[in-house]
Amino acid sequence: MSSPLTLPATKAARPRTALVAVGAALIAATYLYLVLVQPAEIAEGIGGTSSLITLFGFLGGGALLVAGILPSLSTSSLVLMPLGIALNIAIGQTAGSLGLQIYLDAIGTVLVAVLAGPAAGAATGALSNAIWGLFNPLALPFAAGAALIGLLAGTAARYGMFRRVYLAPVAGLVVGAVGGLVAAPVAAFMFGAAGTVGTNALVAAFRAVGDSLLVAATKQGLTSDTLDKLVVFTLVALLAYALPRRSRAQFPFLRRYGVLAGRTGSATGR
Amino acid sequence: MPRRRVFNPLTELLAAALLVVLVLVVNTWQFSLAVLVVVVVPGVLLSGKPRQIALAIAVAAGPLLISSFLLHGLFFPEGTTVLAEWGPARVTAEGLQFAALTGLRLAVFTGVLLTAALTVSIPELVSTLTHRGWNRRLVFVVGSAVGLLPHVAERARQITRAQQARGLVVGGSLPSRVRGLLMVSVPLVTGLLIDAAERTQLLESRGFSSPGPRTSYLPDTDTAGQRTARWLMAAGVLGFGCAWYAVGAGR
Structure with a gap:
């Protein structure tokens, strides 16, 4: 968007694909390494090596993703991002302190992804956990997982999963399963799978059956994350449909891909 | 009483992050405990708002520590030295040791980063980033x-x-x-x-998306000395990490 008061916008607004690709590859490599190589080590105590690799791989990959994505975003998407981040942190902090089995810390990320697209969603997810890390350092290593959630949510929105309210929970279920798989090694190798009281009860139950820590954390992730994203996606769909037309009109992503169907023509209201 | 600021926020945040990396590299409970006692506790006490920071650390790390001990203390299938047993729950020495190691590392992780983050002035950080x-x-x-x-x-x-x-x-x-x-x-x-x-x-x-340099209204508190110090610190930790792993692999 160029304003008559400023110089004409320069054309260098393409995503830096190389940075994004390297970031994504780094995250994928870290995940594969952790899952394939490390489970042998965990029995004799978590090595600092795997923690370090988790931290550097996921944080570095997230930073590269953000660096690649940011230059390509429009001002309206950029202004939306702090809003999503603030919502994530405010709601996530509350849910965590209530001891729920779900986190609810992705509402802002999914909202931004639905309104402004997958790239903005991914950047919001990664930055959100990075900034949350200033108040709660334990959120820091999950940045890559949060970026993935934003990316997948935006992609789901682009291909019409938010056109019907009943499709949104389905998309949430799938995204949550992927997110849980990615978050499990972080929880296991950084924090020994300790989380909130609610998630811990689940891990303890799986450990009592004799599962290894990574398997227990993965099962817990699959349980909590699918449930969590199901709730979050439903909430965001309800929110998006409740928004007045004027606020929705400012997002080109919504119009271009018909993200919220049936509400572009006649204004039916609620 | 606000603390008199000595270093630039960027320097302090980097120092905290490097300390966490060091703790992860060394990865013994003795070193984690030493960092906790020698760095984190004095840091919190000298921060100018010890009560607020202590509370924040307790809120962030406390539940995690407790649940870590409950989780690994009671359910650690890999443990062999059984100290007590109730139904499916077994208290094992290995489990408790594992919980202590993870717990101390967690405490250092939260303590160091939270102390640094809560004493940083965000406007100063933003202006430094603009100047850099x-x-x-x-x-x-x-x-x-x-x-x-x-x-x-x-x-x-x-x-x-x-x-x-x-x-x-x-x-x-x-x-x-x-x-x-x-x-x-x-x-x-x-x-x-x-x-x-x-x-x-x-x-x-106001020309947010137009190209060109930006002016910050806050003065630059960064110095050439601190910039050099940041590079030296990062290089030092990197060198130490490589040396540590080289020695560890040689043993």
Whole structure:
């Protein structure tokens, strides 16, 4: 968007694909390494090596993703991002302190992804956990997982999963399963799978059956994350449909891909 | 009483991050405990707001520590030295040791980073980033999100009160809770989005997306000495890490 008061916008607004690709590859490599190589080590105590690799791989990959994505975003998407981040942190902090089995810390990320697209969603997810890390350092290593959630949510929105309210929970279920798989090694190798009281009860139950820590954390992730994203996606769909037309009109992503169907023509209201 | 600032925020945050890396590299409970006693405790006491920081650390790490001990103390299938047993729960020496190692590392992780983050002045950090020529979009998103946080919390509180004045009942059955959540979150998000739209126009009219250098109204508190020190610290930790692993592999 160029304003008559400023110089004409320069054309260098393409995503830096190389940075994004390297970031994504780094995250994928870290995940594969952790899952394939490390489970042998965990029995004799978590090595600092795997923690370090988790931290550097996921944080570095997230930073590269953000660096690649940011230059390509429009001002309206950029202004939306702090809003999503603030919502994530405010709601996530509350849910965590209530001891729920779900986190609810992705509402802002999914909202931004639905309104402004997958790239903005991914950047919001990664930055959100990075900034949350200033108040709660334990959120820091999950940045890559949060970026993935934003990316997948935006992609789901682009291909019409938010056109019907009943499709949104389905998309949430799938995204949550992927997110849980990615978050499990972080929880296991950084924090020994300790989380909130609610998630811990689940891990303890799986450990009592004799599962290894990574398997227990993965099962817990699959349980909590699918449930969590199901709730979050439903909430965001309800929110998006409740928004007045004027606020929705400012997002080109919504119009271009018909993200919220049936509400572009006649204004039916609620 | 606010602490007199000695170093630039960037230097302090980097030092904290490098300390965490060191703890992860060395990875013994003795070193973690030493860092906790020698660095974190004095750091909190000298920060000028020890009570606030101690509370924040307790809130962030406390539940995690307790649950870590409960989890690994009672359920650690890999453990062999059984100290006590109740049904499926077995207290093993290996489990307790594992919990102590992870717990101490967690405490250091939260303690170091929270102390650094809670004493950092965000405006000074943002101005330093601008002076150092970081991506201004990133600087805007970070600064704006941190500034928006208290605003969002305050606004949610006001909307909840307004809806309660109209007869909203918080709590009760699940459907009524969901309805209550929507009654608060819809006006909250709508209001924030309208603010964002206005901010977009304001930023555009002030040339946010135009190219060229930016001026920060706050003076640069960074010095050449600190810039050098940051590079040296990072190189030192990197060198130490490589040496540590080389020695470890040789053994």
